[in-house]
Amino acid sequence: MTHPNQVLTRIDLHSPIPEALAAEIERRLFFVSPEITGFEVHADGGEVRSVTLRSEQPLPHDALVEKVNSMVDNDVRKQWVTLAKAVWTSPHQRTAHQDIFELLSKTGAVTEVGEGQVAIGEPLLSIFTYFDRAVCDLLAEDHEVHEYRYPTLIRTKSLETAGYFTAFPQHLMFVTRLRNDLDVYRAFQERHAATGIDSAVLDSCGNVDYCLPPTMCYHTFSQYSDRTLDPDRLHVVTSRGKSFRFEAAYATSLERLWDFTIREMVFMGSREDVLNARERFMRKVFAFIEELGLSGFCEVGNDPFFCGTDTSERIWSQRLLELKYELRLHIAPEKTIAVGSFNFHDDLFGKAFGIGHGTDGPTRSGCVGFGLERLVYAFLCQYGLDSAAWPARVRAAAGRS
Numbered sequence: 001m002t003h004p005n006q007v008l009t010r011i012d013l014h015s016p017i018p019e020a021l022a023a024e025i026e027r028r029l030f031f032v033s034p035e036i037t038g039f040e041v042h043a044d045g046g047e048v049r050s051v052t053l054r055s056e057q058p059l060p061h062d063a064l065v066e067k068v069n070s071m072v073d074n075d076v077r078k079q080w081v082t083l084a085k086a087v088w089t090s091p092h093q094r095t096a097h098q099d100i101f102e103l104l105s106k107t108g109a110v111t112e113v114g115e116g117q118v119a120i121g122e123p124l125l126s127i128f129t130y131f132d133r134a135v136c137d138l139l140a141e142d143h144e145v146h147e148y149r150y151p152t153l154i155r156t157k158s159l160e161t162a163g164y165f166t167a168f169p170q171h172l173m174f175v176t177r178l179r180n181d182l183d184v185y186r187a188f189q190e191r192h193a194a195t196g197i198d199s200a201v202l203d204s205c206g207n208v209d210y211c212l213p214p215t216m217c218y219h220t221f222s223q224y225s226d227r228t229l230d231p232d233r234l235h236v237v238t239s240r241g242k243s244f245r246f247e248a249a250y251a252t253s254l255e256r257l258w259d260f261t262i263r264e265m266v267f268m269g270s271r272e273d274v275l276n277a278r279e280r281f282m283r284k285v286f287a288f289i290e291e292l293g294l295s296g297f298c299e300v301g302n303d304p305f306f307c308g309t310d311t312s313e314r315i316w317s318q319r320l321l322e323l324k325y326e327l328r329l330h331i332a333p334e335k336t337i338a339v340g341s342f343n344f345h346d347d348l349f350g351k352a353f354g355i356g357h358g359t360d361g362p363t364r365s366g367c368v369g370f371g372l373e374r375l376v377y378a379f380l381c382q383y384g385l386d387s388a389a390w391p392a393r394v395r396a397a398a399g400r401s
Contacts, residue, residue: 009058037055087325116258132240147237152213216239221349221352234273340370
C-alpha cells in the first residue's frame, strides 16, 4: 500500500528483460539511490518493462532513468536465464507463522534498537547457542577443526586483497576516527556542543585502514596469508563473529540485518579434498534439518555482485559451475530466507592471499556460513513460540523440557 504522501516515479527500461530476472532487479534497487523508500517491478507477458519508485520527495526523473537503466544493463540484462536447480528438498512441509517477529516484540524477546539492528533475548539466545553448537559438532565428526575468535575490525587491505571492493561495494562499512591532533579534538568538542553530530565530522577524520567485516572467512584468509600449508591434509578453520553489511532499506526484522552473527567454516587444501568436504558436510546439514522437521530446500545460488564490469559473467560462472549453494528455510507460506551457504572458491583466495599448498601452487578453498539469527528466526516461524511443539532436543537446549 502506498502512503498518501509518497511520491511515485515510473522508470521505463530501455528495453524489456525476462521476468525471470525481476528478482535480480529487486535485490539492487534500494542501492540505486538513498531517496528510494520502496518500489514495484512491473512484469507483463513474461517481461519486465518498467519499475515504479517510491520516495518522500520528488526524484530527479532523468537522473533516475539513467541510474536504473545503468544498473539493469550492467548487472542484470546480460545474465542468462536459468531454472533454479534444487540439490535437496526437505520431506517436511510446515506452515510457517507470519507474525512471529511482532509476537516476539510484544514479549520483549526482540527489540529493534536501530536500522537493521535487533537485540535478542530468550528463548532466542538458547536456540541460537543450540544451532551454533550443533553445526560445529557435525563438522567435528569428520575433521580436526581449528577454532579462532577474530577481532571485530578487519583491515581494509584484506578486503581489497579479497576483491570485495569490486564485487560488493554496496555492503562496505568503513571504520574511521578523529585524527589524533589536539586542535581537531578541541574543534570537535566546540562544534559538537553547538550543532551536534553531522556529516561534517568526517572532515576531521582520516583513518580508513579498517572496516567492519562482511563475513568471517576474510579474517581466516588474512590470517593464513603468505603461508604454505601441509599438502597431505585438509585444513579446517571455524569462527563465529559479528558481520556487517549495509542493507539500505532492505533491512527488516531478523531477515536482513546490518549487524548479524555468522558461524563460518573454511576448508583449505586440494581441489578434490575441498569439494568432497563441502559435499559431505552439506549432506550432514540436510540430514540435521530433516531430523528437526524443518521445511526448506537447497539450491544453486549466486552472490549479489554489484556495479562491476563483469557482474553478469561472475553470476553466470557461479551458477554454471555450482560454486554456491544456498540453504533456504520457509518463514511464510510462499517465502524463504537463506540461512546458510556452501561455497567453493577454487584458487581465488589462495592466489590473492599467497596461501600455498605444498608444491601444488595456491591452495583451493571453500567455506560454509550460517546466519545464526536467521536460523533461529526460521525455526520460530515454523514451530511458533509454544515450546511444547518444539523438537525435544531444542526444547531441552532452551531449558523448556
